[in-house]
Amino acid sequence: MSPPRPRHLHLNAFLMNAGHHDAAWRHPRTRPERVTDLRYFQHLALTAERGLLDSVFLADGLALGDRVRYNALGGFEPLTLLSALAAVTEHVGLIATVSTTFNAPFHTARKFASLDHLSGGRAGWNIVTSGSVEEAGNFGLDEHLEHRLRYDRAREFVDVATKLWDSWEDDAILLDRERGVYADTGKVRAIDHRGEHFAVRGPLNVPRAPQGYPLLVQAGSSEDGKEFAARYAEAVFTAQQTLADAQAFHKDLTSRLPRYGRTEDELLVLPGIAPVIGSTEAEARALEQELTDLQxxxxxxxxxxxxxxxxxxxxxxxxxxxxxxxxxxxxxxxxxxxxxxxxxxxxxxxxxxxxxxxGAGRGHRVLAGTPEQIADELEEWFTEGAADGFNIMPPHLPGGLEDFVDHVVPILQRRGLFRTEYTGRTLREHYGLARPANRLAAP
Incomplete structure (x- = not known):
């Protein structure tokens, strides 16, 4: 019997315009004039791929608000941008935020199936319910839906989306030129969903994607959010300030899995960290102060x-x-x-x-120090049951991501904590997660 494969941490690069610090755009190391330049984001994605990171992630909000006066906010719609990034990368996963409150399941399922095909199986969906009345105002509502109602809608939304992804069996396309039969319509099914929030006939007008479903990601940590994650999520982005809090969150979340017939190896917890990196701790602290002074x-x-x-x-x-x-x-x-x-x-x-x-993390943990000190913190949280990996939030871009890839990743590799090459092709393979079976396929 061969020995078990070593457990490696997972790393996702959370890309945000000029960087995560709210004053990053004012710092000379950033390029805020390029936040609508495709080549800028291609460079960031290729940097993440050079570092063998599992994925890159784009957040999204559906309102702008007055704060754009003071920060480089707004920019590309994430699925559009990730489709362009798919064309210049080969391995790194591509995760987009899409709200279940202000979208329809059919459109969303179609877009993610398309991205998964275009990227050869690298799509991921960060499922959010949206959180502001400003967003509601852009969709004909005076008030935001109540918190629990948003999660009720989200549960049905994901159920419908997964049914649509299952509406094609993997071998439905026959390509029988001789008989003139493109697809076996016995393996392409309507879903005929009628629920409290949605009525969707189906089937989807995109064949089943390479991963079956995109990787399902969730970021809410309220009671409703944790219960939703335990039921659906395969990766969770979370904000924790201390090791003890992160350990408690990880234990709480994984303890909920059995009631949904799931096991711990089906869910990865990735706390966000904002690394401020310097060749010395003093240099890192100085950079942190420079950013603070620009707030x-x-x-x-x-x-x-x-x-x-x-x-x-x-x-x-x-x-x-x-x-x-x-x-x-x-x-x-x-x-x-x-x-x-x-x-x-x-x-x-x-x-x-x-x-x-x-300023740098909006509640996520900020780490200022040398690459070795950053690696020490990541290793401690990983080995002490607080994290299965991390959502890396560079305070400034592009340099913050480059510093992490060039100086922190090699230390993690030398310690045997991170991959030295991509061994899989799809995002699910990077995260060590199974391809979901088709629930609608004939037995």
């Missing part, structure tokens, strides 16, 4: 107000947080509200200090 307080207050569901405009920056609502009264991102509120209370932060602390 615009008005932007930070607006972002913080959104996270906490409380208007902080006009409050003294060197004063404490005001009294906050209970999490149950938050209709946006409940888990991020709790994380930020607890961070401020635990460390006794003023508004100014909290804005600085959130």
């Amino acid at each position: 615009v307080p008005e932007y930070g207050l607006a972002q913080l107000s959104g996270m906490l569901g409380t208007d902080l405009t006009g409050l003294p920056l060197d004063g404490p947080l005001p009294e906050l609502p209970d999490e149950r009264d938050i209709n946006g991102n409940k888990s991020r509200f709790t994380l930020v509120a607890e961070l401020a209370r635990r460390d006794g932060l003023t508004l100014r200090e909290l804005i600085a602390r959130l």
Whole structure:
């Protein structure tokens, strides 16, 4: 019997315009004028592939808001961009955010099946329910759907999408030129779904994709979010500030899997980390301070107000947080509200200090140090049951990703913690996840 393969961590590059720090666009190491330049994103994707990363990921919001005055926000629709990146890369996975609140299952299933075919099996879907009234206003609504209702809709949405991906069997296409038969229509089926939120006949008008389904990713950490993840998600992007919190989240999430007939090896937990890298710790700290010094307080207050569901405009920056609502009264991102509120209370932060602390990661853990120090932190969380890998959020781009690929990845490889070559072709193979069976196929 051959020995088991060594367990390797998984690394996803979260790409965000000029970088994740809210002042990155003001720093001379960034190129904010290129955030609508395809070649810029091609360079980032090829950098991630050079580092043998599992995937790149694009977030997405469906509203712009006033904060664009102070930050390089907005940009490409993610599936459009990832289709262009598929043409210049061969291995790295391509994950896009699409909301279940402001889209339809048929369109979404079709787009992801198309991306999976175009990329040879590298598509992933970050499933979100959206979190702001500004987004609702762009789709004819005065208020955002209530939190639990959004998740009810999301569950049915994913059920419909997976049925549509299963509406073609793998061998449905016959290509029988002699008989004039392209497809076996006995293996292409309507799904005839009628539910509370959707009525979809089907079948999908795209044949079954190389991966069957795109990799299903989820990022909510509220109770509804964790239950949704336990049922559907194969990778979870999460924000945790401490090792103990990350261990508790990992244990809680995986403990929910058995009631959905799932096991721990079917779900990967990837906390976000924002690495500020320098050749010395002092150099890294100096870069972190440079970015902090470039922050615009008005932007930070607006972002913080959104996270906490409380208007902080006009409050003294060197004063404490005001009294906050209970999490149950938050209709946006409940888990991020709790994380930020607890961070401020635990460390006794003023508004100014909290804005600085959130600048690079919006609640994700920020690591400032040498490549060795960054690698040490990743190894500890990986080996101590807090993470199966990480969602890498470079504070500035492109240099932050280049620094990680060129200096941190080789250390992880020398320690036997990360791959030294791609051994699979599809995104599911990178993550060590099985291709889903077709649930609608005839026995």
